[in-house]
Amino acid sequence: MPVNACRLIRKMRGGAQAHLIEADDGKFYVVKFRNNPQHRRILTNEWLGGTFLRYMGVASPDMQIVNLPREFLDENPEASIQLGSRRIPPLLGWHFGSEFPGHPDRVAVYDFLPDSLLDSVENNNDFLTVLLMDKWAANADARQSVFLRARVSEYVPDPANRNRRTGFVALMIDHGYWFNGPHWEYIDSPASGLYFRMSVYRPVRSLDDFQPALDRIANFPLDVVDEALRRIPPDWLEGDSDALDRLLERLMDRRALVPALLDQARRASLNPFPSWTR
Numbered sequence: 001m002p003v004n005a006c007r008l009i010r011k012m013r014g015g016a017q018a019h020l021i022e023a024d025d026g027k028f029y030v031v032k033f034r035n036n037p038q039h040r041r042i043l044t045n046e047w048l049g050g051t052f053l054r055y056m057g058v059a060s061p062d063m064q065i066v067n068l069p070r071e072f073l074d075e076n077p078e079a080s081i082q083l084g085s086r087r088i089p090p091l092l093g094w095h096f097g098s099e100f101p102g103h104p105d106r107v108a109v110y111d112f113l114p115d116s117l118l119d120s121v122e123n124n125n126d127f128l129t130v131l132l133m134d135k136w137a138a139n140a141d142a143r144q145s146v147f148l149r150a151r152v153s154e155y156v157p158d159p160a161n162r163n164r165r166t167g168f169v170a171l172m173i174d175h176g177y178w179f180n181g182p183h184w185e186y187i188d189s190p191a192s193g194l195y196f197r198m199s200v201y202r203p204v205r206s207l208d209d210f211q212p213a214l215d216r217i218a219n220f221p222l223d224v225v226d227e228a229l230r231r232i233p234p235d236w237l238e239g240d241s242d243a244l245d246r247l248l249e250r251l252m253d254r255r256a257l258v259p260a261l262l263d264q265a266r267r268a269s270l271n272p273f274p275s276w277t278r
Contacts, residue, residue, distance in 0.1 A: 002065040002094055005031070008076040009104060016042055016176060017081050020100060023066060028104055029097030031066050032176070033090035034236065037081060039182030043096040043236045044244065049175025050098070051228040053133060056216060058126045059155040060172045065233060066097035094233045098173060101148055110147045113168065118197060122152045122167040127200040129213040130172045134193025135261040136217055136254055138186040141177035143195040145170045184240075184247045186254065188261055190268030201272040207259060218255050225252070 003023035012018040016036045022028050034040045050063045073079065073089055080087040101107055113121070127143070134143055147168050155169045180187050195201075203209065225248055237244065266273050 002067040004067045005072045008079045019079055028100040029066050032096045034095055035091050041182045042176040045176050045178045046096050047232055048228050049178050055224050056129055057157055058129050058172055059123050062099040064097040065094050067094055113147050121170050123156045127195055128210055132213055132217055132258055136258050137178040139178050139193040140180045143193055144174035145172050190265040194272055198272045204273045205275050217258055
């Protein structure tokens, strides 16, 4: 069930003009509005991206549908979208929320870590898995992530529950430009989906370093896609259902292309894999 927005915290950076909002479940969400400047399709892309990454075991924020009631908009007129000189209120109803990892006054979340700390991030291998996903879905944006100090077992799979130490964890965020954003098309380029800190790809020496994630994409189950589709609110689609079905049919056809898309990046002048020798 959706949660209800109850308090505006602040406006976030970025082209979608998301807002950090407290909801009535006591949690905080980075909310992208249906009428955001990048298009309502961005919300569907975020929902699919978050669902697929969680299936793949990549650390990413929990998602929620956030309802904006009339009372919230009346009490928080600064929750708005800036279009040139105009300020437009968000629409009433359901919007996309990405959970903020804790109370924003008590949890420090970083956009950037120095190299000495980046190398010690507990789930750096997620950068390899998410690159496969970004290539598969033709992410037209660079890979976005944030970092926080947390109990490792909360974000990194640990069946034995032994990972009780605290360390830096990377959360993969912002999948709005999967499928080339609002265009819902596949345009592949060597640079698509790459994280700007290329050192995260330094350990890669062959295609084998992307296993078992590569095989999991090759055998990605249709029921994960279907479950994600069932949970998308109809207001996010508005006549786009057929176009989305075609987009996802092509996505499933593209599973076998992922190794070739990686090789395309490796052979380009920007080669993010300098240690790849075989």
